[in-house]
Amino acid sequence: MGAVTTRLRARKLSEPTISRLPIYQRIVEGWIARGQTRIDSRQIGELAGVTATTVRRDLAGLGTLGTRGAGYELGVLSARIAEALGHDRHYGVVVVGLGNLGRALVNSSNFLIRGAQLSALYDNDPHVVGSEIAGHVVEPFDGPIAAATVGVICVPSAAAQAVADRLVAAGIRGLLNFAPQVISVPLGTAVHYVDFSIELQILMYHLNNGTGPLGGGVLHSLGIAASNASSMSKNAEASWH
């Protein structure tokens, strides 16, 4: 739905593929930075932790972009992955809550990349409001909200729902929620949850059970971080608590 890209909308990509593309992109950029010009599926696979076949299947979904016998040209690869992920499109991000986590995100050279542009920062702590972080002056959350596409929620769980409500009312279309709290949003708004403790628990499960990577296998599961929820009939409640 909504505006479609200029030409050739690729066959829709599978969820696992989508979650791997950013990883491939990072590998490709690393090689470009080191002055390389080509890469093959086996090399990408080793670095990404998946099989060469999986890499080729994923990339085939973006169109025909490799050369038989010679692998992929890094420049082409980078451009097509960027196109598929919508990296050419710029979009605004607002961050609500500038405690340690919010600061870590906006100061990270890694978080706001690939089209993401910081639109504004919000907090309700008078000690924080007015201070400058990452080149933006923190504004009070009860004031006007800047237009943006994505909102990042870095507030305590108890405040997450109220923050989400305000952001949605302000026209936000996607939320990245770092609070371990279910939030309800109207139909059409996407919510992704990120929960560090779940990562730690999964890691511990594997350590306790000797499953997963341990057996000496090279390749492993690789999934999306957090759940992806949105809306039920009236109010979305799909997510965890």
Place this chain on the structure above:
Amino acid sequence: MGAVTTRLRARKLSEPTISRLPIYQRIVEGWIARGQTRIDSRQIGELAGVTATTVRRDLAGLGTLGTRGAGYELGVLSARIAEALGHDRHYGVVVVGLGNLGRALVNSSNFLIRGAQLSALYDNDPHVVGSEIAGHVVEPFDGPIAAATVGVICVPSAAAQAVADRLVAAGIRGLLNFAPQVISVPLGTAVHYVDFSIELQILMYHLNNGTGPLGGGVLHSLGIAASNASSMSKNAEASWH
């Protein structure tokens, strides 16, 4: 391999199931905290963003723990999930790098739960070493390293490999790497990667393409955050760059 739990080692759980159990656990705890005593698969499913059938399949993997016609008893559920995830076992966690991210993690009431115990904090910044954070005095990373099971890497990418090497040498068995950097570890060491920008990119893909949650569906994919790598023959290089 390694020590096996006391009795009844459940049939090994699937990767998707493992990633959902912590979410169920959080829901269960929330209901217990609100004084409830029972829950059924449909209720869990709505909150977790999965179908009731999926919930029942996942829980069936932990043994027979529900009551036909009456759902699950919250206390039993909590205990069995905890057992499956190894929450009864205490394990030490060291955090290296106490910039904003490291501080956010150790100060979060959400991160170090369920058996995880903070063993020590390390940094190499003289301004940070010696300060007290979350009840621990930050120690210099070039000094002795405490015994622990899991190491959390919150340092810049360029330092990640060196940190991993030291931690592995100190006997760490699992690493949670927040740096967007491939790290090599010896066979038998588990590495999980967490990358916020990938989350943001996946969210944007769905917003751009109208896929995922938007169509009005209630339930959606729900995966593991980050990749799970470890070791190849000589040195592990499975991961991204």
Place this chain on the structure above:
DNA sequence: GGATGTGAAGTAGTTCACAGCC
């Protein structure tokens, strides 16, 4: 009656194996 637990069916994703092209 009502919700679990589970064979059976269906769907999605991965891996194999190789034809095709450079």
Place this chain on the structure above:
DNA sequence: GGCTGTGAACTACTTCACATCC
């Protein structure tokens, strides 16, 4: 020769549908 791209086989996961038991 080497590596891509892909039908075919396989494996994993989910969903259906219902027998089972409280």
